[in-house]
Amino acid sequence: ETGVTQSPTHLIKTRGQQVTLRCSSQSGHNTVSWYQQALGQGPQFIFQYYREEENGRGNFPPRFSGLQFPNYSSELNVNALELDDSALYLCASSLDRGTLETQYFGPGTRLLVL
Amino acid sequence: GQNIDQPTEMTATEGAIVQINCTYQTSGFNGLFWYQQHAGEAPTFLSYNVLDGLEEKGRFSSFLSRSKGYSYLLLKELQMKDSASYLCATSPGYSTLTFGKGTMLLVSP
Numbered sequence: 001e002t003g004v005t006q007s008p009t010h011l012i013k014t015r016g017q018q019v020t021l022r023c024s025s026q027s028g029h030n031t032v033s034w035y036q037q038a039l040g041q042g043p044q045f046i047f048q049y050y051r052e053e054e055n056g057r058g059n060f061p062p063r064f065s066g067l068q069f070p071n072y073s074s075e076l077n078v079n080a081l082e083l084d085d086s087a088l089y090l091c092a093s094s095l096d097r098g099t100l101e102t103q104y105f106g107p108g109t110r111l112l113v114l
Numbered sequence: 115g116q117n118i119d120q121p122t123e124m125t126a127t128e129g130a131i132v133q134i135n136c137t138y139q140t141s142g143f144n145g146l147f148w149y150q151q152h153a154g155e156a157p158t159f160l161s162y163n164v165l166d167g168l169e170e171k172g173r174f175s176s177f178l179s180r181s182k183g184y185s186y187l188l189l190k191e192l193q194m195k196d197s198a199s200y201l202c203a204t205s206p207g208y209s210t211l212t213f214g215k216g217t218m219l220l221v222s223p
Binding site for chain 2: 004031033035040042043044045048050055056090097101103104105106107
């Protein structure tokens with residue numbers, strides 16, 4: 001059984017650029033959620049994907065978008081990067097939607113926007 | 115909306131017991147979660163309460179009172195490795211978790 005993996009581990013971008021972050025779910029999990037964690041804060045929910053469809057979205061602008069693939073891996077895309085987008089981006093997979101108690105987090109991607 | 119409050123920092127000594135409190139106000143409720151997060155690492159699941167009462171799991175216990183919007187995480191026989199941030203989170207819907215800002219616990223010898 002493999003855990004949740006994310007790539008890259010660290011990334012530096014400049015304002016206005018675009019970034020794609022990747023997540024590989026734990027084996028057997030069909031649901032993935034993305035969170036943004038600013039320094040000293042708790043994670044904030046961005047959105048969730050279930051079987052390749054968006055299944056819920058937090059209070060983030062449309063320049064944050066996502067994809068889930070048939071193998072349940074996932075991407076988070078952020079366009080027109082802003083300085084405040086600097087944060088740790090976490091993905092978490094769960095066995096099924098509505099089973100948050102089975103949710104496991106990946107190690108995160110630390111994004112720095114200059 | 116959602117509002118979760120927990121202390122910013124706590125300190126305790128090795129071998130002691132510490133209680134981290136969490137109060138919440140949510141528009142919906144499908145459970146209360148506690149996560150542990152070491153610096154620079156991902157949050158790891160500690161406990162989940164959906165009914166009132168105490169859930170015990172080894173050195174860690176979690177309590178929930180839905181009528182009071184209150185939970186606590188109890189850590190016994192503290193070890194140095196327990197130094198971490200402890201995140202309280204509610205599930206207002208089936209697909210989301212709303213986190214508090216976390217309580218940084220420092221365990222000293």
